[in-house]
Amino acid sequence: MSTIKIAIDVMGGDHGVITTIAGVVHYIISNKEDHDVFFNLFGNRLDIENALSKNQKISKNLYAIHHTEKVISNDIKLINAVKSKDGTSMCEAIKSVAKSESDAVVSSGNTGVYMAISKMFFDMIHGIDRPALMTLVPSISGRGNVGLDLGANMECTSENFLQFAIMGDAAAKAIFHIESPRVGLLNVGTEKNKGTGTLREAYLLIDAVENLDFVGFVEGTDFLMKTVDVIVTDGFSGNVAIKSMEGIMKCIASLYETEVRSSLYGKLTYMFSRGILKKIKKIIDPGKYNGASLVGLKGIAVKSHGSANSIGFSNAISVAVNLVRSNFIKTISKSIENRI
């Protein structure tokens, strides 16, 4: 097997180099059996060496440090970030894939900037106007469902929704190995007359695609259950949906913690129920699904959540590795080019 090379934007994310390097080390240690993944680390050499020294020692054969001076801050304006992109850890990591020196890039930097720079260096798949941020969203089965767009495009046309549906269908086939993924379009109700004019137009466009199992509009209450494999939405609503779910889970966890700590009865309850709660958490924990990829581009760019911890960042690396291994770009390009 040939080596898979992953470019890491070490400086991105809320916690920066400490977390990303801990994530890389965590990935290497938890995937000891695989000797086929090599890391191109883009960022400040001193910071990287310092962070590496704080973690379990890893072989120097598994990574190369590419020193960069500049960092794209999380609250920079898109236009300024793009203007001053050259020499930043994010841009150099992306370029490394464009120059075929890496097979995929992972960053937890600003999503909008990441998408804009990726679009400058990667070609679009024929027929796709705008890349979408795709990830697995929690599902009751524990497998997850393909969700897109989850934050790249704040406002979408009906054509964008159509393209997301086709990309999601192709992705679900590649990821879940199922023949006919059920595709749903997120709306405020399941009736055909619900929502915006754009969504009603998108309904008609998607419904007309041959060999695509379109189940119609689905609501936020449904898509975790067993009704769909792919959930299509705009980047704003997708982001709101995912974060609201995270919010209520955090809220439940916090209330539970307060309760079990407040009495002996609580402590006993905790001892009794932690097995079951752990099992449930494992199924729906959004952290497990960290690692969204920008689909629609002829290059693999994976986005880790800005606030992800090292395990989350390690998951994002896994997503990138799996996409490279499954020859994702080729498969999805073929499926889309046959249709659009």
Add this chain to the structure above:
Amino acid sequence: MSTIKIAIDVMGGDHGVITTIAGVVHYIISNKEDHDVFFNLFGNRLDIENALSKNQKISKNLYAIHHTEKVISNDIKLINAVKSKDGTSMCEAIKSVAKSESDAVVSSGNTGVYMAISKMFFDMIHGIDRPALMTLVPSISGRGNVGLDLGANMECTSENFLQFAIMGDAAAKAIFHIESPRVGLLNVGTEKNKGTGTLREAYLLIDAVENLDFVGFVEGTDFLMKTVDVIVTDGFSGNVAIKSMEGIMKCIASLYETEVRSSLYGKLTYMFSRGILKKIKKIIDPGKYNGASLVGLKGIAVKSHGSANSIGFSNAISVAVNLVRSNFIKTISKSIENRI
């Protein structure tokens, strides 16, 4: 104390007359001490009498039946519903408030139609362009936060957001009796450059309002926690947020049930933990918050969730009664007219 008269659209909702009447009966029985609420029931007389006979007997002095022949179905097109509104249970119930024969109306019928017809019979509060659907959304404190819009306006201008913020502020003052509610605007990130142009414009407009504690953009992960009292959003995103939270809670409940039923250990866990889980459910259960009101109108129109059960419908009645008792329209009108 003078009698509060509530007009009920008996025929609306997914389960129709059976649930709405059971809800009215449930309200009356659980509020035995209050003798000041009277119900004007609008719907098919035979169906209503039949439904009443299936419930605990209530005094005939507490209600009047107003026979209507027509019903607005849930999947009707807005324009057709408005054209054929006269003589429907929903329209007659709304009219009864407009004619001051009732103090508030409660319906679980189609939201868009309910808003459109309400707007035809109620004047708007001066300075408000479009009514918003306002409800309490779950919060970690158990008190709930004021949320608007949660489904009335699919697409909003920055001016709409400004008006929602001012109405939400006034509502939170009236409902929570706090002096300076913290108002947040839902977005995909907290940084000022996040989201759509409309939202960024709304940020500036709301930030410029004097004596309004605007905390800026908030994310779906935050608004359950202690950071805001009012959450402002458009009807599409608000609906998606609420339903996604409901979805993940249903999912957790379902996984938990499967687990505790599957083994003796599970059954013991259930016995041990049900006290705590019940407590948590009580704090965040969305059913508890059923009953959204259309704010911005000079009339109290409360919307019950289409799929609410009789207890949910009874909660929606409580919301209507409380709004009447607190002289909500007068308070909110005054607060808004001073500002816009």
